[in-house]
Amino acid sequence: MKPFSSSESLGSLISICPAKEKKEQPNTQGYSEEFQAMLDRFNQEDMGYDTHHLVLGKKRRLSLDQVKALEKNFEVENKLEPERKVKLGEELGLQPRQVAIWFQNRRARWKTKQLERDYGVLKATYDALKLDYHNLGQENEALTTKLRELKAKLCRESAESINCSVKEECLISELDNNGLREKEGHENSKDGSSDSDSNGIVKEEMSKMNISLCFNNGSSSSSTSLVKTYQSQHVRMEDQSLFSTEEGCNFFSVDQAPTLHWYFPEQ
């Protein structure tokens, strides 16, 4: 903005209405009578005096009506064309420059308010996301615990079913052996192998398998594959899908909980 011309500046000060028709004291400056008289002379005699080097008049606030009218105009258009500025000035008894300054300051206030609003919206969004993240974390924790329990249960059931099926196989082979033995017994009874021997070998093998399954508990790859082999035979479909889910969603594992530090850098 260019500085006031001297006459414009003083004129504007004179034209402004008092903010409220009160507190108009003849000498509120606390100046000496001599100095006040000098100021009065300046006011009356020298209208060409450059007032922004020596403040003669007090700054006055616009009247309520003037502010209302300006606000109304600002709502319509927050920028001011020269014609509108002059017209408004004439209507409100203000210098065009005062109108321009008022609009300028009003735009600055509006901008500040807008920034505050934007900040509020962003903060609300951030808080909502933060809460969401917290809830998801808790949900994840609960699901992980449940998954761990189900895995343990499944493991127990698998071991039991393996045990069962091996016993069944033993039973079947035992029956087969009995049939064979009867046959052989009829054909040649001179063979040295005994029933108790073959039965003992099977039992031994079976117990080896059980021990191996119980102690490995899925920690080695060989036992895992063994377990899976049996799972393919005995585990129900929903249990199998549980396995595949676990393998497919590894990032939800207990060891490595998901982090969103890229989104919440301060956490």
Added chain:
DNA sequence: TTGTGTTTTATTGCCTCC
């Protein structure tokens, strides 16, 4: 009444656009 914080009016300097 007075000290202090906030709001409003006005100025200054810089920048952009025509």
Added chain:
DNA sequence: GGAGGCAATAAAACACAA
């Protein structure tokens, strides 16, 4: 180069608690 916009700032007016 002049006009006008904006950010930063000054200063007056105002509000309010102690």
